[in-house]
Amino acid sequence: MKFCSDCGAAVSLKIPAGDSLPRYVCDACATIHYQNPKMIVGCIAEWEKRILLCRRAIEPRMGLWTVPAGLMENGETTAQGAARETLEEANARVEVGPLYAMYDIPHINQVYILFRARLLDLDFSAGTESLEVKLFDEADIPWEQIAFATVRNTLTHYYSDRKAGEYRFHLGTIERAPARN
Numbered sequence: 001m002k003f004c005s006d007c008g009a010a011v012s013l014k015i016p017a018g019d020s021l022p023r024y025v026c027d028a029c030a031t032i033h034y035q036n037p038k039m040i041v042g043c044i045a046e047w048e049k050r051i052l053l054c055r056r057a058i059e060p061r062m063g064l065w066t067v068p069a070g071l072m073e074n075g076e077t078t079a080q081g082a083a084r085e086t087l088e089e090a091n092a093r094v095e096v097g098p099l100y101a102m103y104d105i106p107h108i109n110q111v112y113i114l115f116r117a118r119l120l121d122l123d124f125s126a127g128t129e130s131l132e133v134k135l136f137d138e139a140d141i142p143w144e145q146i147a148f149a150t151v152r153n154t155l156t157h158y159y160s161d162r163k164a165g166e167y168r169f170h171l172g173t174i175e176r177a178p179a180r181n
């Protein structure tokens with residue numbers, strides 16, 4: 001950040017009185033511009049034994065597969081955000097179900113929240129951020145072409161839970177990885 005979004009003056013990085021971390025503080029109006037983690041919300045959309053995956057048409061990880069998920073917007077709940085992202089990326093309507101996984105990704109300041117969801121009909125198609133949207137059986141999941149560690153971990157848990165006969169909530173942390181995450 002270089003300029004204050006309130007008055008347009010330059011900002012400086014400094015620790016405000018009573019705080020413990022450096023913040024961008026406006027040199028003119030003294031507004032403190034806090035920066036906090038972003039929430040990514042999404043879902044595993046199920047249709048019978050299959051789940052919906054989207055092949056990304058945008059960076060990062062263009063061309064790789066993911067569950068529908070994206071940045072939560074102001075004014076919506078996490079479940080509403082998951083349903084909205086599924087509609088935007090896959091033109092698919094879902095009934096959002098139980099919370100399934102939450103991942104902290106501290107090195108990129110993100111929190112991933114993924115629900116299980118029920119696909120309401122088969123009238124889906126690629127949204128503008130997707131190249132392709134498909135239902136996958138477990139045997140056909142493109143494990144080597146999954147876009148994100150969060151999604152790969154979540155799907156690993158998902159199929160393991162399915163085999164065990166019980167879906168339970170998973171909390172995890174994704175650490176920085178040297179080559180791929």
Ligand SMILES: [Zn+2]
Binds near residue numbers: 004
């Ligand atoms: Zn200012």
